[in-house]
Amino acid sequence: MNDFIKKELDELASAGLTRTLREFIPDGSALRGTINGRRVVNFSSNSYLGLDSHPGLKKAAAAALEKWPIGASASRLITGSGPWVSELEEKTAAWKKREAALYFGSGYGANVGIIAALADRDTDLFLDKLDHASIVDGAVLSRAKLNRYRHNDTAELERLLKRSTAARKLVVTDTIFSMDGDSAPLEDIVGLCKKYDALLIVDEAHASGVFGKTGAGMMEEIGLAGRAFLDMGTFSKALGVSGGYVAGDRATIEYLINRARSFIFTTATPPMVCAACAAAIEVVMTGEGTHLRERLQEHIATLRAVIPAAATQIVPLILGDIPATRAKYEALLEKGLLALPVRPPTVPTGTSRLRISLSAGHTDEEITALVATLSTIN
Numbered sequence: 001m002n003d004f005i006k007k008e009l010d011e012l013a014s015a016g017l018t019r020t021l022r023e024f025i026p027d028g029s030a031l032r033g034t035i036n037g038r039r040v041v042n043f044s045s046n047s048y049l050g051l052d053s054h055p056g057l058k059k060a061a062a063a064a065l066e067k068w069p070i071g072a073s074a075s076r077l078i079t080g081s082g083p084w085v086s087e088l089e090e091k092t093a094a095w096k097k098r099e100a101a102l103y104f105g106s107g108y109g110a111n112v113g114i115i116a117a118l119a120d121r122d123t124d125l126f127l128d129k130l131d132h133a134s135i136v137d138g139a140v141l142s143r144a145k146l147n148r149y150r151h152n153d154t155a156e157l158e159r160l161l162k163r164s165t166a167a168r169k170l171v172v173t174d175t176i177f178s179m180d181g182d183s184a185p186l187e188d189i190v191g192l193c194k195k196y197d198a199l200l201i202v203d204e205a206h207a208s209g210v211f212g213k214t215g216a217g218m219m220e221e222i223g224l225a226g227r228a229f230l231d232m233g234t235f236s237k238a239l240g241v242s243g244g245y246v247a248g249d250r251a252t253i254e255y256l257i258n259r260a261r262s263f264i265f266t267t268a269t270p271p272m273v274c275a276a277c278a279a280a281i282e283v284v285m286t287g288e289g290t291h292l293r294e295r296l297q298e299h300i301a302t303l304r305a306v307i308p309a310a311a312t313q314i315v316p317l318i319l320g321d322i323p324a325t326r327a328k329y330e331a332l333l334e335k336g337l338l339a340l341p342v343r344p345p346t347v348p349t350g351t352s353r354l355r356i357s358l359s360a361g362h363t364d365e366e367i368t369a370l371v372a373t374l375s376t377i378n
């Protein structure tokens, strides 16, 4: 009966593509810890500001844990919608300078829920080929007609938009791409959406907290805040906690409360998590956030000595095949530096890489050690 499982696993193994879980034991923060008995500095986390271990966030979570139940015990639409989450949503809307916001248990769930709710069989969807898997999964679930344009190729996007006769057109793009660390040509995309009357959803998962004067993301950074139909993002990366958000006009948020199945049919997130997210917004919006963003930019500049193309805190070191990538990974690990390999199917065949991610929480010495090691191993 389940021969297919063994067969598939054997196929993965012979292609060298088996994924296995490795235990990582954080040493206070995600940025340092022990893996396979070895102490490492972690260049594979998404804690871009080091907020995962911020005392203010921990304090907010502890206070909420003291005051409220551990679990929310019901979905939002039943009795799971406490003051901890309405406060978080108000804060999110204010931060993103939008009328309203909605919190989801994860960024993955946010994308799946939003896209499946907004696109139907008669919708044409336009996705960048490197858009995050959660966007693709939402698209598949929506049953809309899927158009995928070459990465950041706005000429192809325009051709596809021009050809579309659908009454509803929806463009979804990451603002910073997860595996390449480059940013989308947002100004052009905003212009095309206006020209062809398409709705635009931007996924700021890797830009939230990291870019923009108040850390609201790439749209804020380049002066386009509020110009997308919806802003989506996550609290699980730079903000150091967990959960996704979407922000936009009040009617659309009300629509999503009624139509986004990943919002409706799941138990609400624990109050302590929401409290920590709200504290994280406070940090990224204020002077401390500005300081952390400056530190992160300094680290990126330092890394440019060995990887000149480094544009954001996500820096791919593309090595091509799996063995070469593995060798580099092991050479770094030998020096106590962890940058995990990323390979197909996460990235296209022939572009296996180490994905190095920098954090404001890394020390100058740690960045210097990374640079020194990268320039000596070959």
Ligand SMILES: *Cc1c(COP(=O)(O)O)cnc(C)c1O
Residues within 6 Å of the ligand: 106, 107, 108, 109, 111, 132, 134, 174, 178, 203, 205, 206, 234, 235, 236, 242, 243, 244
């Ligand atoms: C990580 C990520 C998500 C999912 O967010 P989670 O909160 O981790 O579920 C969505 N979109 C992009 C672009 C991401 O990188």
